[in-house]
Amino acid sequence: MRILITGAAGFLGSHLSDRLLAEGHQVVGMDNFVTGKRENLAHLSDNDNFSFIRHDVSNYIFVPGKLDAVMHFASPASPNANSPIGYPNLPIQTMKAGALGTHHSLGVALANQARFMLASTSEIYGDPLEHPQTESYWGNVDPIGERSVYDEAKRFAEALTVAYHRFHNVNTCIVRIFNTYGPRMHIDDGRAVANFIQQALRGEPLTVYGDGLQTRSFCYVDDLIDGIYRLLMSDEHYPVNIGNPAEITIKEFAEEIDKLVGNEAGLVFEERQRGSGDPQRRQPDISRAKEVLDDWGPNVSLQDGLAKTIEYFKQELGT
Numbered sequence: 001m002r003i004l005i006t007g008a009a010g011f012l013g014s015h016l017s018d019r020l021l022a023e024g025h026q027v028v029g030m031d032n033f034v035t036g037k038r039e040n041l042a043h044l045s046d047n048d049n050f051s052f053i054r055h056d057v058s059n060y061i062f063v064p065g066k067l068d069a070v071m072h073f074a075s076p077a078s079p080n081a082n083s084p085i086g087y088p089n090l091p092i093q094t095m096k097a098g099a100l101g102t103h104h105s106l107g108v109a110l111a112n113q114a115r116f117m118l119a120s121t122s123e124i125y126g127d128p129l130e131h132p133q134t135e136s137y138w139g140n141v142d143p144i145g146e147r148s149v150y151d152e153a154k155r156f157a158e159a160l161t162v163a164y165h166r167f168h169n170v171n172t173c174i175v176r177i178f179n180t181y182g183p184r185m186h187i188d189d190g191r192a193v194a195n196f197i198q199q200a201l202r203g204e205p206l207t208v209y210g211d212g213l214q215t216r217s218f219c220y221v222d223d224l225i226d227g228i229y230r231l232l233m234s235d236e237h238y239p240v241n242i243g244n245p246a247e248i249t250i251k252e253f254a255e256e257i258d259k260l261v262g263n264e265a266g267l268v269f270e271e272r273q274r275g276s277g278d279p280q281r282r283q284p285d286i287s288r289a290k291e292v293l294d295d296w297g298p299n300v301s302l303q304d305g306l307a308k309t310i311e312y313f314k315q316e317l318g319t
């Protein structure tokens with residue numbers, strides 16, 4: 001297949017490119033580098049099956065030649081207001097990537113009669129009132145809260161994707177991605193994984209926001225990409241959660257990183273920065289993924305995944 005990936009220079013887009021190329025497909029990467037980086041794709045520069053177009057997906061997309069699939073991953077993705085690449089600091093770009101970018105990507109899929117995948121997010125569930133989150137849960141989202149530029153853009157993107165399926169018969173699918181980590185993630189995105197690993201490597205206390213009893217479920221990138229690949233190849237048209245259901249409190253997560261790095265500086269508790277916009281609990285129900293994706297499930301333990309991620313951070317920081 002010849003596959004367009006928008007957001008190819010990002011954390012997930014670059015891993016996805018690697019997997020598709022390894023499976024024998026051709027990849028056309030597209031990115032404007034607003035939050036991604038060239039280095040994530042540098043290892044593909046000599047690969048004849050990979051080509052790259054620098055482009056902002058908020059503008060009309062033109063890709064010469066036939067495409068068999070379009071995977072729309074372009075969007076800022078970090079909720080951290082203290083990071084320059086956090087979507088609270090890129091609010092209009094984030095809404096445009098989710099709204100206009102999805103419209104243009106769907107248009108490319110329609111013109112090519114191609115399979116289409118939208119990278120959606122667990123954020124569409126907001127601060128969930130149902131736990132764990134199944135795909136049938138409608139969510140609890142503040143339409144004007146700090147995260148709304150991302151959450152509502154993705155909710156619009158899902159609605160548009162389903163509209164193109166129902167009215168134009170586009171062969172769509174939607175992956176609802178839960179927190180994912182691994183090599184090539186942004187080291188300065190201000191998120192828990194990046195902050196904690198850097199603080200631990202510097203021998204500093206880890207900054208836990210609030211009491212640390214809020215939970216997340218962290219998925220190693222290889223597991224996520226495997227689920228995404230299976231979804232692309234499936235006949236599924238509607239949203240599927242992909243993530244690791246192993247739920248952990250942020251406090252326990254920080255302690256695990258301290259243990260793996262050998263940091264004895266412990267934890268420091270700071271004021272919860274994102275108020276009510278910071279979901280209290282998040283855990284995917286992956287029954288649907290198991291059912292429609294040939295018994296897919298995560299295989300990499302938190303300890304193994306974190307060990308690989310810590311190695312990546314050491315390389316990036318030159319420590």
Ligand code: NAD
Nearest residue numbers: 007009010011012032033034035036056057074075177180
């Ligand atoms: P990322 O920031 O590393 O990658 C996003 C890429 O999209 C970047 O390379 C960026 O430059 C590019 N981009 C953004 N706006 C663009 C535009 N207008 N035109 C062209 N390129 C643009 O983030 P990521 O973690 O790899 O996320 C990829 C996708 O997965 C996003 O859609 C995100 O919402 C979704 N997602 C990620 C996670 C996660 O845990 N990483 C969780 C849920 C959903």
Ligand code: UDP
Nearest residue numbers: 079190191192193195207208209214250278
């Ligand atoms: N968090 C924290 N310390 C940090 C960064 C994040 O305690 O230095 C908390 C944050 O408040 C949230 C959780 O860790 O409850 C996960 O945050 P992250 O930014 O990784 O992403 P989110 O899951 O909120 O999108």
